[in-house]
Amino acid sequence: MTGERKIVGMVLGFAAVVGVALMLVPCQATAQILDPPGAGASGPPRRPQLRPSLPDDPDPTEEDRRAFDDGRFGPNEMVPAPVAAIPQDGDEAPGQAAAEAIGEADEEIAEDGGGLAEDATQRTRMAIPQDGDPVPVVEAQAPQDGVIDLSEPTAPVEGQEDITEADIRSPEDIRAFVNEPGGYDPLLLEAEEINPVFSPSNFQGFALDPFPPIGTKIGSFLLFTTVESDVDYNSNIFASPDAEGDTALEVRPAARLTSNWSRHALEFRASGDFSFHDRFPSEDDRAYLVEALGRVDVTSFTNFQGFAAHEEAQESRSAINALSAGTRPNIVVDRLRGAFNQRFNRLTVQLRGAKIDTSYGDDLIAGVVESNADRNFTLYEQAVRPKWEFSPYFFVFSDISFNQRDYDVPADTDGIMRSSSGQRYRAGVSFGDVSQILRGTISLGYGEQTPNSPELPVIDGLLLDADLAWQISPLTVLNFTATTEVAETITAGSGGVMERTYGLEARHAFTRYVVGSVGVGYMTRDFVGAAITEDQFTAGTGVEYYMNQWAVLFARYQHTDFQSTQPASSYTVEEVQAGVRLRH
Template sequence: MRHAVTVTGLAGLVTLLSAGTAARAQVAPPPRPAERQSDEFEPVGGRIGSFFLFPSLETRIEYDDNILALPSEGEGDVELTVRGGVAIESRWQRHSLEADAYVQQNFHGRFTTEDVMEGGARLRGRLDISRDTSARLIASLDSLAEDRANITSAGQARRPTRFRRADALFALAQDFGRVQVVGDAQMVVLDFDDATRADGTVLNQDFRDSTYLRASLTTLVEVSPRVSGLLRGQVDRLTYSGNPDTPDPFDRDTTGYAIEAGMKLELSNLLFGEVRAGVLHRQVDDPSADGLTGASFGANLTWAATPLTTLRLFADRQVEEGGSQLVSGNVRSQARVEVEHELLRNLVLEGRAGFARIETIGQVETSADEYNLMVGATWKLDRNFRVFARADRFQRFADDAFFREFTRNRVTAGVRLVF
């Protein structure tokens, strides 16, 4: 989901921040095969003072056998996508600053109404205030077109729904010897354009405009050099802008909290990451609508099974904009397993299997299940050229007609040029 916002936090945030605190001398996890660098296959970039600039150009072609994500009798199409980007990275001994921007355009053979241009930019910075204190800022702004496969996508729209997403996250980590405290705050703003039906009538989407605010506090207590206990609390608020011309049938704004306990692990040099579990609660502002109280969980584990093979387990529960005036949001419980294998120094194979359960909050109570399988490969020809290919299958099963069921198969091949 391009525009999902989390209930239980950004996976791996605690790991990211604690790894950047110099006072805790922990072993860094080995890089995954796709991230492993070899001088003869890595781009040089262009030096600008203490920064390095990395332009890139990517072209890929894809066949989708259900381009409109229809429940039955889906039609296939070929899609060509051209993407240009640029990234800049600092080379400072202390602190860091990274930024990147991209723009892409796709072209379809038959369904030209699916042609869209997208673009965005993001900024990531780290400030090492002291040996024990660090701050991070991550901000992004994107102009996107909603994927037809998104569970909130307007199925009646003649063209993909356009929207803008602004996201900002600030985090501060303080080390007190065997105890570390991490606080973070996030804001996500979504702004949707109206869509148009095939007959030309307007499909209002203003009711989907929303603002999400979240704040959390995490405490890590070192139990042993490789195991830390974790306690995390979070509060968040999701509000909808609404449209006075088409008022909502009920107040869809919600407030939630989550409390979790878990562990951050560095077992030997092979298993790294964190696991956590607890309880979450969401309350709808309108008293006529039911809220939600249930389990909260998360996992982000990496296992270096062999020097050439890495497996990763990711799981969490998150809330996303509901896509309907009858619901205040959807709760997504998801898990996926990823594997990467370095067949050659410059050839990496990958696979992924994922599952998600989506449940509504509001005046409609229903659910859907999503399954995804993917296999792919990336071949680095030299410092500048990468060739990649992948195939994936996506299926959704729903309890009733509120969520549409469909199956989609895609095959993609492309080339990426990096400098």
């Protein structure tokens, strides 16, 4: 037992001496490693790895020498900074422990004369990561309440969308805060629904225009101007069975001045149509139109609207009562319209009235003056239109109107006065003008026009009116139009003509600046009481090239085939146009 105790005492004494010696040997301070290397990293030191691109290069370049000198790779290769731990409540301030450790190491290195500098560097390095080593995962620190980040936003990666430049507003919000294109007319008496019996629709639909006009600001008004000039060839200038062709230079200027007020509105328009024919000056056009529109906003739910226009033009050779021989008479039309609009939540009621005075100039046929006084008449209209809004994209409405047509003298053809009275009943739906798919109006109804003279029959029939635009895609738009009206005539035995027209047109943008179109149309006329019918088929195509926001080049072609039950009245026409449209 005594020998065993001596052996145990010697072993314990030796261990105590070794432990005291190790405690007294000065050691270098090392920073705390939060994520120590895995077991695979222990063992004898490995040979420093060279950069893979230079595995066996015996003569390194100057850049490689600097890399070895500053420790980027080679024996003195620097290691990435260790991942910092997420600070917790009560922890020391970030960097405090590291600063103290670095300070202690500097003091010991100074005491040793700098001999431990290389060893200290080696001890603070981490081993190069190897395949199979665990990957440290540290969640990013959540932002603290009350701390404002003033740093610049990170630039987007190339090829990815910069979300800071994306407009995330809805299409309705964008339209509410961005000016509408110049073609949008907020002053239409019918809120984009004008009674098609007496005037054409001004509906714009979807305009495939890469440069919507923005106008010129003049005080509190905006001015929009355009001038269109083209060379026109017409193979049958007189719309006659015996075709005669002619070429003409056409110029069509137009201007629109509209207010930019928060309440009320005022607008002026002017346009002209001038042509200069080569062979037949009698077909020259000298037409112009001036208009004034106004709106007075009594409240946000009540307003009054007014419209006045004066127009002078020459009668078309294809008009109902036009003649192929002689000169074309001048037509002067004066229009006055007024409307009262009242909104009751989703219900809007409109009361409107109109007066239209139409007069015709004299014809000159073979040197003989022919009067057209029997064609002059004045039209009066009264109407009411209730409309219910289900959404900004869908409305239902009805329209009830009454009219009186007064003539001053009886017709020369049969000695009968053409004065009459009539009524129109319509019901339809409207899709508004904000949808990105379907816009416009369509209605179905019944109309009747009763001549005051019992010798003339009543004109009545179904009424179909439409002005629809369907945006099939952002590049393709399909337009459908339809109108039904009771037109005037002095044909013997007939008190009026039931005229129906239908049109279908497709527009497609082949590129942003090239827009093509193709369309077909059909018209039918029924001379009630005279057993005369007329049909007209048209087909056309065209292309527009938007050079810039100021100029548009265009070309058009149209074929017309007109058939009539009257003898020697059918004809065909080929028409070609090419020109430029300047605008601002």
